[in-house]
Amino acid sequence: xxxxxxxxxxxxxxxxxxATFIVTYIISILLKxxxxxxPYISDTGTYSPESCIFSQALNIGAFAILVTIYIRFRQIAExxxxxxxxxxxxxxxxxxxCVGSLAALGISIVANFQETNVFFVHITGALIAFGFxxxxxxxxxxxxxxxxxxxxxxxxxxxxMGLAVVASIFFVVGCVCASIAHSQFKGSxxxxxxxxxxxxxxxxxxxxxxxVCAAAFNFFMLTLVDExxxxxxxxxxxxxxVDTLAPTQYSGIGEQDQTTDDVQAxxxxxxxxx
Numbered sequence: 001x002x003x004x005x006x007x008x009x010x011x012x013x014x015x016x017x018x019a020t021f022i023v024t025y026i027i028s029i030l031l032k033x034x035x036x037x038x039p040y041i042s043d044t045g046t047y048s049p050e051s052c053i054f055s056q057a058l059n060i061g062a063f064a065i066l067v068t069i070y071i072r073f074r075q076i077a078e079x080x081x082x083x084x085x086x087x088x089x090x091x092x093x094x095x096x097x098c099v100g101s102l103a104a105l106g107i108s109i110v111a112n113f114q115e116t117n118v119f120f121v122h123i124t125g126a127l128i129a130f131g132f133x134x135x136x137x138x139x140x141x142x143x144x145x146x147x148x149x150x151x152x153x154x155x156x157x158x159x160x161m162g163l164a165v166v167a168s169i170f171f172v173v174g175c176v177c178a179s180i181a182h183s184q185f186k187g188s189x190x191x192x193x194x195x196x197x198x199x200x201x202x203x204x205x206x207x208x209x210x211x212v213c214a215a216a217f218n219f220f221m222l223t224l225v226d227e228x229x230x231x232x233x234x235x236x237x238x239x240x241x242v243d244t245l246a247p248t249q250y251s252g253i254g255e256q257d258q259t260t261d262d263v264q265a266x267x268x269x270x271x272x273x274x
Contacts, residue, residue, distance in 0.1 A: 007228035009068045010221040013061055017218055020057035024050040034191045038207040041214060042122065043191045046114050058111030062104045065221075069100035069136075072224065075231055076143060079150065089146045096139040103133040116191075127175075130210075133217050134171050137164035140220070151227060160223060167216040174209030177202040 021041060027050040028034045034043045045054025076093045109125025141164045144157035182190070184199030193203050 006071055006231050006233065007225045009064055009071065010224040010228060013064050013068060013221040014218055014225075016057060016061045016064070017214070020054065020061070021214075024054045027053070035193065038193075038204045039191070040207050041210055042110065042115050042126070046116050046191060051114055055111045058107055062107040062111065065107065066101060066104040068221065068224065069097060069104065071228065071231065071233070072100075072140070073097040074233075075151070075227070076147065079147070089143060092139055092143050092146075096136055096143065099132045099139065100136040103129050103131075103136055106130070106132060130167075130171050130174075130213055134164070134167045134213070137167050137216065137220055140164075156223060160220060163216045163220050163223075167213050170209040170213045170216070174206045174213060177209065178206035181206055 024044040028044045029036050033047040106125045106129030113121040115122040141161040144160050181199035181202035187197030
């Protein structure tokens with residue numbers, strides 16, 4: 001049976017992440033776990049109960065992103081399977097699968113390791129997510145130029161290149177400003193950062209950069225929706241090895257013979273199970 005609803009995957013990602021951040025932001029503000037002015041994304045999902053929603057939603061989102069990345073990989077792989085002059089895009093496609101999968105892993109790490117509990121692991125996950133996510137945007141932008149006009153329009157390739165440029169600029173600005181801001185911070189709680197705590201300007205620049213970078217990734221997922229409408233996938237086939245099938249041992253000889261007959265009947269009518 002073919003599925004014609006694969007476009008719901010990138011669409012789900014596009015809706016899920018902003019909805020999660022908005023919900024956890026509202027909860028964290030209402031419970032006074034963070035300040036409403038320019039928090040980091042992770043600041044809105046650090047303390048319970050919003051951390052529970054944050055972790056669960058991001059884990060689901062990371063899985064949805066991983067499946068979306070795989071389908072995108074298979075889309076390009078199928079289109080250029082028999083083209084001898086397509087070595088470049090085939091290599092790019094494989095790189096995209098690798099870096100995209102690492103970005104999804106980084107999101108899962110961010111979701112499961114809160115910054116107040118294991119800060120180093122959390123930051124590592126964030127760098128993996130944003131760093132490899134930005135690389136993935138560049139790979140997909142280059143792929144989009146090569147798949148024009150077969151898969152996408154030239155305008156769509158320009159849009160994806162623009163998203164890659166935006167993500168790159170704000171990723172670098174965010175990392176640099178965050179390092180400077182934390183070195184100048186004199187307050188007691190980074191989740192409640194006030195202008196008098198020091199490094200306020202760099203803090204604002206880093207948090208805004210993080211939100212813009214995340215938005216660039218999210219809008220890239222939206223660009224895949226229309227293309228995924230023309231993709232369908234068959235469910236996987238499960239093959240049964242005949243050598244591994246053995247009749248169940250019974251104490252009665254008659255029952256064992258009957259079981260053997262049943263197995264032989266099954267093997268004669270089915271070579272595989274779908």
